[in-house]
Amino acid sequence: MDGRRLLPSVLAGLSIVAALAGCSDSSDEAQTPGLEPRGTVLTTVKPTRQDLTNRISLNGKVAINPVYGIVAPVDGELRYVQRQPSTTASTQATWVATVWDHGTPHKVLMPKNSILAGRLLDDRTTVTAGMPVISAKRAGYAVVADIDSALAYRISGSAKSVQGQIKNGPGPFPCKPLGTIAALPAGTIPEPPPVTPSPGATGDPKTEPAPEPPAGGAEGSEPTGLRLVCTAAKGVKLINGAAVTLDMVTDKADDVLVLPVEAIAGSQGRGKVDVVGPDRVRKTVDVVLGLTDGKVVEIKKGLQGDETVAIPGPNLPAAPENPNPGDQPSGAVG
Helix, strand or coil, X not given: CCHHHHHHHHHHHHHHHHHHHHHHHHHHHCCCCCCCCCCCCCCEECCEEEEEEEEEEEEEEEEECCEEXXXXXXXXXXXXXXXXXXCCCCCCCEEEEEEEECCEEEEEEECCCEEEEEECCCCCCEECCCCEEEEEEECCEEEEEECCHHHHHHXXXXXXXXXXXXXXXXXXXXXXXXXXXXXXXXXXXXCCCCCCCCCCCCCCHHHCCCCCCCCCCCCCCCCCCCEEEEEECCCCCCCCCCEEEEEEEEEEEEEEEEEEHHHCECCCCEXXXXXXXXXXXXXXXXXXEEEECCCEXXXXXXXXXXXXXXXXXXXCCCCCCCCCCCCCCCXXXX
């Protein structure tokens, strides 16, 4: 075959091989656009300072004679006042129990316009401050709002202020909270004292009629879930069952260090954040948390304020799986 005819074919083949080799080299060196190495921190934030208000909105309704809880004022031993509860609403605060703390008595008072609905604990029980010990029934109208358990710790402290607005009705108006938001167990009414015959009586004491139980029945109060009970300002017309929106402020703080909620693992008391160093490496640190408005959280301890913090925050480790699903966890009671 003529060599002059083979030369163009050979040159064309070499060109194709060279082109393929060139493509292979360039593809090895190319990087996927916009993709950072695994573990690189892309979003960060620095702590800031601001005034913070813990404000929560609740849906409630007007109710008649709602039950609310009264708590122990201090740690100590609970001793109930041994008297039969009145069947009518009190016109002034009523002494219902005492908590003894190292020999010092602290009275538990039931507010006026209330009726004792039940004892929540046994007499001489050791209690802690804030534990519900008495259930009371408000005589008349009040506003009741059920509370989701996820909000319990955000509103567990005393409410600084509560404003109510009745749907298509009066408002806004101040609403005074009664007792605690904690869920209440079933309360019990103390048994009436035994009937003893008076001097000179001829009847058989066993056949004497027992005193009538207090209003509401001797069984006491029913259990409740988490809820807020508050009384409307004087002069506000209330209708049983009317829908009410409550705006609650539980606490305020001025010029506090805050971070976005997305940067924090945990939401109450203690949490963790990832601090990013100059080398872009994360370091998880513990922080003490304070107020939150749902957008930012107060950082009370753990940060100086000049750190760079990663978003999102660290992932908390998952609970270990039970290798024997049929077994009860440690400490469970059958």
